[in-house]
Amino acid sequence: xxxxxxxxxxxxxxxxxxxxxxxxxxxxxxxxxxxxxxxxxxxxxxxxxxxxxxxxxxxxxxxxxxxxxxxxxxxxxxxxxxxxxxxxxxxxxxxxxxxxxxxxxxxxxxxxxxxxxxxxxxxxxxxxxxxxxxxxxxxxxxxxxxxxxxxxxxxxxxxxxxxxxxxxxxxxxxxxxxxxxxxxxxxxxxxxxxxxxxxxxxxxxxxxxxxxxxxxxxxxxxxxxxxxxxxxxxxxxxxxxxxxxxxxxxxxxxxxxxxxxxxxxxxxxxxxxxxxxxxxxxxxxxxxxxxxxxxxxxxxxxxxxxxxxxxxxxxxxxxxxxxxxxxxxxxxxxxxxxxxxxxxxxxxxxxxxxxxxxxxxxxxxxxxxxxxxxxxxxxxxxxxxxxxxxxxxxxxxxxxxxxxxxxxxxxxxxxxxxxxxxxxxxxxxxxxxxxxxxxxxxxxxxxxxxxxxxxxxxxxxxxxxxxxxxxxxxxxxxxxxxxxxxxxxxxxxxxxxxxxxxxxxxxxxxxxxxxxxxxxxxxxxxxxxxxxxxxxxxxxxxxxxxxxxxxxxxxxxxxxxxxx
Amino acid sequence: xxxxxxxxxxxxxxxxxxxxxxxxxxxxxxxxxxxxxxxxxxxxxxxxxxxxxxxxxxxxxxxxxxxxxxxxxxxxxxxxxxxxxxxxxxxxxxxxxxxxxxxxxxxxxxxxxxxxxxxxxxxxxxxxxxxxxxxxxxxxxxxxxxxxxxxxxxxxxxxxxxxxxxxxxxxxxxxxxxxxxxxxxxxxxxxxxxxxxxxxxxxxxxxxxxxxxxxxxxxxxxxxxxxxxxxxxxxxxxxxxxxxxxxxxxxxxxxxxxxxxxxxxxxxxxxxxxxxxxxxxxxxxxxxxxxxxxxxxxxxxxxxxxxxxxxxxxxxxxxxxxxxxxxxxxxxxxxxxxxxxxxxxxxxxxxxxxxxxxxxxxxxxxxxxxxxxxxxxxxxxxxxxxxxxx
Numbered sequence: 001x002x003x004x005x006x007x008x009x010x011x012x013x014x015x016x017x018x019x020x021x022x023x024x025x026x027x028x029x030x031x032x033x034x035x036x037x038x039x040x041x042x043x044x045x046x047x048x049x050x051x052x053x054x055x056x057x058x059x060x061x062x063x064x065x066x067x068x069x070x071x072x073x074x075x076x077x078x079x080x081x082x083x084x085x086x087x088x089x090x091x092x093x094x095x096x097x098x099x100x101x102x103x104x105x106x107x108x109x110x111x112x113x114x115x116x117x118x119x120x121x122x123x124x125x126x127x128x129x130x131x132x133x134x135x136x137x138x139x140x141x142x143x144x145x146x147x148x149x150x151x152x153x154x155x156x157x158x159x160x161x162x163x164x165x166x167x168x169x170x171x172x173x174x175x176x177x178x179x180x181x182x183x184x185x186x187x188x189x190x191x192x193x194x195x196x197x198x199x200x201x202x203x204x205x206x207x208x209x210x211x212x213x214x215x216x217x218x219x220x221x222x223x224x225x226x227x228x229x230x231x232x233x234x235x236x237x238x239x240x241x242x243x244x245x246x247x248x249x250x251x252x253x254x255x256x257x258x259x260x261x262x263x264x265x266x267x268x269x270x271x272x273x274x275x276x277x278x279x280x281x282x283x284x285x286x287x288x289x290x291x292x293x294x295x296x297x298x299x300x301x302x303x304x305x306x307x308x309x310x311x312x313x314x315x316x317x318x319x320x321x322x323x324x325x326x327x328x329x330x331x332x333x334x335x336x337x338x339x340x341x342x343x344x345x346x347x348x349x350x351x352x353x354x355x356x357x358x359x360x361x362x363x364x365x366x367x368x369x370x371x372x373x374x375x376x377x378x379x380x381x382x383x384x385x386x387x388x389x390x391x392x393x394x395x396x397x398x399x400x401x402x403x404x405x406x407x408x409x410x411x412x413x414x415x416x417x418x419x420x421x422x423x424x425x426x427x428x429x430x431x432x433x434x435x436x437x438x439x440x441x442x443x444x445x446x447x448x449x450x451x452x453x454x455x456x457x458x459x460x461x462x463x464x465x466x467x468x469x470x471x472x473x474x475x476x477x478x479x480x481x482x483x484x485x486x487x488x489x490x491x492x493x494x495x496x497x498x499x500x501x502x503x504x505x506x507x508x509x510x511x512x513x514x515x516x517x518x519x520x521x522x523x524x525x526x527x528x529x530x531x532x533x534x535x536x537x538x539x540x541x542x543x544x545x546x547x548x549x550x551x552x553x554x555x556x557x558x559x560x561x562x563x564x
Numbered sequence: 565x566x567x568x569x570x571x572x573x574x575x576x577x578x579x580x581x582x583x584x585x586x587x588x589x590x591x592x593x594x595x596x597x598x599x600x601x602x603x604x605x606x607x608x609x610x611x612x613x614x615x616x617x618x619x620x621x622x623x624x625x626x627x628x629x630x631x632x633x634x635x636x637x638x639x640x641x642x643x644x645x646x647x648x649x650x651x652x653x654x655x656x657x658x659x660x661x662x663x664x665x666x667x668x669x670x671x672x673x674x675x676x677x678x679x680x681x682x683x684x685x686x687x688x689x690x691x692x693x694x695x696x697x698x699x700x701x702x703x704x705x706x707x708x709x710x711x712x713x714x715x716x717x718x719x720x721x722x723x724x725x726x727x728x729x730x731x732x733x734x735x736x737x738x739x740x741x742x743x744x745x746x747x748x749x750x751x752x753x754x755x756x757x758x759x760x761x762x763x764x765x766x767x768x769x770x771x772x773x774x775x776x777x778x779x780x781x782x783x784x785x786x787x788x789x790x791x792x793x794x795x796x797x798x799x800x801x802x803x804x805x806x807x808x809x810x811x812x813x814x815x816x817x818x819x820x821x822x823x824x825x826x827x828x829x830x831x832x833x834x835x836x837x838x839x840x841x842x843x844x845x846x847x848x849x850x851x852x853x854x855x856x857x858x859x860x861x862x863x864x865x866x867x868x869x870x871x872x873x874x875x876x877x878x879x880x881x882x883x884x885x886x887x888x889x890x891x892x893x894x895x896x897x898x899x900x901x902x903x904x905x906x907x908x909x910x911x912x913x914x915x916x917x918x919x920x921x922x923x924x925x926x927x928x929x930x931x932x933x934x935x936x937x938x939x940x941x942x943x944x945x946x947x948x949x950x951x952x953x954x
Contacts, residue, residue, distance in 0.1 A: 173862075537870050
């Protein structure tokens, strides 16, 4: 006799515990099998059901019962095969017979720790509420005080500077009659400065203020990365928009590195140093300098945690680019192993990277949003070789992390950037060290508005990651834990996978086309924001008087106006 | 009226100067500020006649023989003036001459009522600083003016507009022509070779005299018709320079004067670079300039001082140059005309017709987005400088 525990299924989960419940319609389903074949987690499977059917034949009631076998699509209750709600089944169903439905009462996190392994996933913080950035509005409209600019007709310079700007007092300028020329020695009365002492004018790039943030080749599929790169090259060379993208940790294809396109890329070095053997060897053959070097110390989605590229993602191409054997786990430690202190190790690393390209390339660190950001900031402000500071807020994304890191660790980007900017203002260094804001830009689709708000809080530029994956490659992920399979290599869209069967679904040309569309439309929206504010000549960095928010606490914290 | 003009704390607000009309005249001979006022009056359709701001430089009249002495210009209540005099005495400044307007009691009074004292007092330097450098003396004068400002700011018992040699400032609320008659500006006691006049108080909010331009700082002066939409980042940048005179900012236009001061006095840039700082060329346009390397550095390092919005700026520098520049899109009117010996820089042509009626009109110059019109010291020449081609 079966034990009671099996008969009453007492130790099994019910579907009500799961985050998504499959709604399957028997009357519409043709049993074609596409949904069960495509499901990335095998959450559904064909199953036989035995039905008891009562029927009557003849003129008089004569009920008979019979048993019949019916094939159904069944959702499994195995926590390891939970429905992620990605909806690929709906996408492939010819008859709209299947659809996952969010179950807000789920107790998923309570059970998703089998084997003592906490829930790990990709994606973003599962918090669908509007971020602070999303609540900011542009409330200073010029109408009668000033004829508003015409977003369609007037010239707008939507550009920013990446790299360190010398303070005006330290510029090595000499007066020759009515002209100023760059002189080698310091003029009398000119401020003493480390910059001048070394005769060093830091490299600066003029770039578009929205960048594609760091997503590695390896985390991304070859088609996705290729699509982004093509889109960025098109924006630069055809549209004249100097958009740059960051490689993420893991290098980039050597052929591209040696091409004229290298200047559109920011090379990232992180704690695993993956890809850097190849990069260092390619330097003598590079024809263009990269846009910048980003030293990653932290990531907003998983502050203080390292990275991991699972062995099954390390295929031949990835192994070659990263300079590692195939099919081994590639772990990036949580911190740089050489790091001892910010004064010593970070400064050294910035100088080493600067030296590698003859001090012609801006080098800057990226950290996760944190209460200690200002300590980092002030250290960089005193380091004449630091080219910027990128802060990645809690709404940033990742290819793989523990759920607890994503959901509960980190710092919102708005107040972090604002504090840093106002700290620089107090020192008169707000133009010297550009701040780059990342994490949650375009979270609810308002990319341009988010970018403009961050710029007005004091950022010089913003990074986006998830937004471009969604906008350009149709990523399913959202803040309701939908899909978030990036870490498994089973991305149903072919974005974060190295499985050719999956990434062949993604057409790189279409991705590139969408990248261009996203940037061009954001550019129009930025004009639509800046024009009524009367700003067109320079990016309105720190124009906090244009911002308003309907929450007095936020207004007070960010030192902007409260509106209601 | 006695006592303070307004009780209670001053509400610090930013004022916009979008409905002003500007009237600047520079000449080889001394002339009366009434000429500026008459020119303003022809442009009355463009301003609301709510106020008058005057800065006179290179003075004739009462001050013709006192060129090296600092002149404190301001307004004070009875109590305020007593406090001011005590303070100046304590600082070691010896009053040499005091000009007060010969007020026409039959003329209409200013809108906010007649103040107790309008004055311009010339002082001798304290003995201890007489032999100090010009820069040190300028910083001392600035410190005194700021101290007086603080003393009288809360109860508005003292307004100290300028304290600098060979310079007088006069500001009041009301119709410019009526004010000109009220002060009897044509009585010959107050004349100058450079006069900047502006015909509007900021009426967006409560009228506040410190928000009235022209704004003057250590020999540098500007007035503006427009709205500076980049005001906050510029103000933050200026105040973070550590220079004590970069304060106030009751008007978004005040930063134009301080940018001029910063680039000319603090950074020692030639005057044309003012244009390159406030409306910088695009990166590609910079390639066409001889000093492109320097310009690129300036554009980057002084990025926060780039102005925005529609603005026509008229100003002067300590050497007696008077200039007009426009915003990067040339969204405001502005015209310069005259002949060697006398030039006028006006918001509108009718003002020019009033001020320099005998000029060759075909030589009139309206600076466009890349232009800077500079009248050389002594009104000897109009120099047209183009940002793209120089």
